[in-house]
Amino acid sequence: MAKQQHDREDLLREATALVVRAELQLNSDAHPVVAGFRQGGEASFYFGFDPVFQFNSERQLRRAFYDGRLIKAEQGALIALAR
Template sequence: MARHTEDREDLLRDATALVPRVMLQVEIEERTVEVFAGFRNGEALSLYFDSDPVFHFNSAGHLRRAFAAGHILKASQGRLVSWSPQRTESRVTMASEELTTEKQEQLGKRMLALLCNLKNAMARQQFTLMGQVPADGDGLERLSSWLESHSGFTIAELPNVS
């Protein structure tokens, strides 16, 4: 792991394992947010709201990984484990801690609110398409369909895609 963090890469260009993928500009909670969405292995969605938060779902729509408030979160046996970098002058280590039920519920509520806001903005056509790969792909339709069919908060058993 790098000792210094930097802005994320150009996901629209570089996230080649996610097809289709789209980048939108959306008004969410009274601010403009860049939303990146890409699909891996069929229905496994990765969804970025700017660079934080980030949600990765498996093909069943269960949350498998996330990045929120500077913490890496991974699913483990239906619970979320937080991995936080601990930096010193010479190295970076990772500390892990299982999230309390209350913190998991807070994350779930936050995630569902963002998904609902995105779904509503897309339904009203209140977004700007910044780009998509492939250019003539069905990324918008796939994202809209995924948002319509996934309205709950379930944590995966494992952080893996499948």
């Protein structure tokens, strides 16, 4: 099995907090997107392992992984941390 396929399957398996989740193919050239929702309606979108966007129940960005950086909301501001 190709590593890329294995990684996508891991995302779906490990996203157990997402009570509703699906893998979407947006076009034939792009990697699939894993989208899901937690019990309270909070959305998460995984474009592979990077980028990842997670939102709170008020549809505000809670946390993201983008270009190797962790971006998180803290006291009403977004903070970027380099990994």
